[in-house]
Amino acid sequence: MRNFSHRLCRVLVLFAGCMAAASSYAADGPTETAAVIKRGEYVAKASDCAACHTTAQGKPFAGGLPLVSPLGTIYSTNITPSNEFGIGRYTEEQFSEAIRHGIRADGANLYPAMPYTSYSILTDDDVHALYTYFRFGVTAVDVRAPDTKLPFPMNIRASLKVWNLLFLNKNTYQTDPHQSAEWNRGRYLVQGAAHCSVCHTPRGFMMQEEAGLELSGGQVGTWYAPNITSDTASGIGSWTREELVEYLRTGRLRGKAQAAGDMGEAVEHSSQYLSAADVDAIATYVKGIPPIHDSRDSAPRFTAGKMSSELATLRGTDGIRSDNDAHPTGAELFQGNCASCHSAQGQGSKDGYYPSLFHNSATGSVNANNLIATILYGVDRTTSKGQAYMPGFGGKPTDSTALSDEEIALAGNYVLVHYGRADIPITAQDVAEVRRGGPTSPLLALSRIGIAAGVVIVLLILAFVIVRKRKAAH
Known part of the structure; x- marks a missing residue:
């Protein structure tokens, strides 16, 4: 009888809590609640929630996306209002703790792959809007996302309490009275919702963002997020404000850069949907970020290389090789796999759909990992301006047509020597590392x-x- 009374009490408490939550939103009225949901949907897009919490063919926000980190694979969680597998039973306070401080409703710590270190500065209004949207504007999906199982001792989530004490800023956003409203809005979006520093800032030994090197370039996983400070050689100081706006809207800037990998997803799921005022604000803030220079850069990465071709040296040769013949050269691999789209001289297509390989961020960077990743995995993003697509040549282990690590290194070096940074060689070991998911952490x-x-x-x-x-x- 005592157990029955205890269970009945728990049911009544839970019921009362649900009724209280429902009545608080009902008190706002349907019009007010709808406005908050719409606002929350916008904040969710600005925060790029879909990119991590939705798989390629999965239902929105049901989680399950594998996120490769230097410490192992982390699976994103189900953040739909499912009572069993999502956040359906989260109170707004618990939701805020997860968003801002990385603490789940059960008290366990989230891994910082969830960018709560950036979301910590979100305002109460934006967190309230997010909660309202995910609780009442998203369809519940009753599917359990795979459990994250990092190797020992990283599987001990309690250790993150110490990490948070060292590196988590729990202060909400404070405006700078000496700057314009547009600049302050841009900083709030860049440092908070858009969490740009999570990718674009190098990581220290404890996998924390390096203080004093904000947005100077970093790699966590397969893709390298380049320097986006105002330095004219190492960063994007040579871009105009209008060019940065165009890139955030479309994912490409002809003759300079194309968004792929994580940045391609950020454009596809997030920045293209932002209001004109917010994109302008981001551009205003980013253009004012103090420059951080890499001594290896003497010129912008967007100006490296020139039109070139070795096609003439291949004409008249026998392109058919037997298994006993020598391996193909970089020139042969380029002509056989790349030239049909990027042209024999590397200038791309006239309409710009297939970009030039010279004057290109991927080939002119001091870090060649984005070129390797592009060859391995390709490009696939969709914006209001259409789809950008390039097939990947990495294939699967059982795919006989896939290029090997050695062949991708040969093709990549051909591209760098003729169209980019010839002083940045690619080895088969470099390709293997990117194929595995990027550099690991000691x-x-x-x-x-x-x-x-x-x-x-x-x-x-x-x-x-x-x-x-x-x-x-x-």
Whole structure:
């Protein structure tokens, strides 16, 4: 009888809580609630929630997307209002704790792949709008996302409490009275909802964003997010404000850059939907970011290379090779796989759909990983201006037509020598690393060594104490 009373009490409390939440929104009236939901949908797009929480063919926000990190694969969670598998039972306070501080309703810590370190500055109004949208404007999907199972000791989520103490800023956004309203809005979006620094800032030993190097370029996973400070050689200081706006809207800037990978997703799911005022605000803030220079850059990455071709050296040769013949050259791989779209001289198509390979951010960068990733995985983004598509040549392990690591390195080096940074060679090991998901972190191995050393020290202390006690007994 006591157990029955206890269960009945829990049911009544839960029912009362749900009724209270429902009545609070009902009190606003349908018009006011609809406006908040619409606002929340906009904030969700500005925050690029769909890119991580929706799989390619999956239902919106049902989670399950594998996010490759230097410490292992993290699966995004279901954030639909499903009571069983999503956030259907979250209170607004619990939702805010997850968004801003990375703490789930059950008290467990979220991994910082969820960019709560940026969302921590979101205003109360924006968090309220997000909660209203995800609770009442999104269709519940009763599907469990795969569990994240990082290797020991990263699977101990409690360790993130220490990480948060060291690196999480819990202060909400404060405007700078010395700057314009547009600049302040841009900073709020860049540092908060758009979480640009999560990708574009290099990471330290503890996988934290490096202080003092904001937006100077970083890599977490397959793609490299380049320097977007105002430095004219290393960053985008040579871009006009209008060019930056065009890039955020379309994902491309002819003769300079094309968005692929994570940035392609950010344009497809987020920045193309922002209001003109917000995109202008972002451009205003980004253009004013202090320059950070890389000494390896003497000129903008958008100006490297020139039109070139080795097609004449291949004419009249036998293009058919047997298994016993020598491996193809970079020139042969380029002509066989790339020239049909990017042209034999690398200038791309006249309409710009297939970009030029010279004066191109991917080939002129001091980091060649984006060129490798583009060849491996291709490009696929859709905006209001149409689809940008390039097939990937990495294939699957069982795909006999896929290019090997050695062949991709040969093709990539041909492109760099003729159209980009000839001083940045690509090796088969570089390709293999990108194919695996990008550079790994030494933190995993070192943390295990640290734990093992700690155990040894504790055992030695215990042994010392035991020996002392035995000697004292005699």
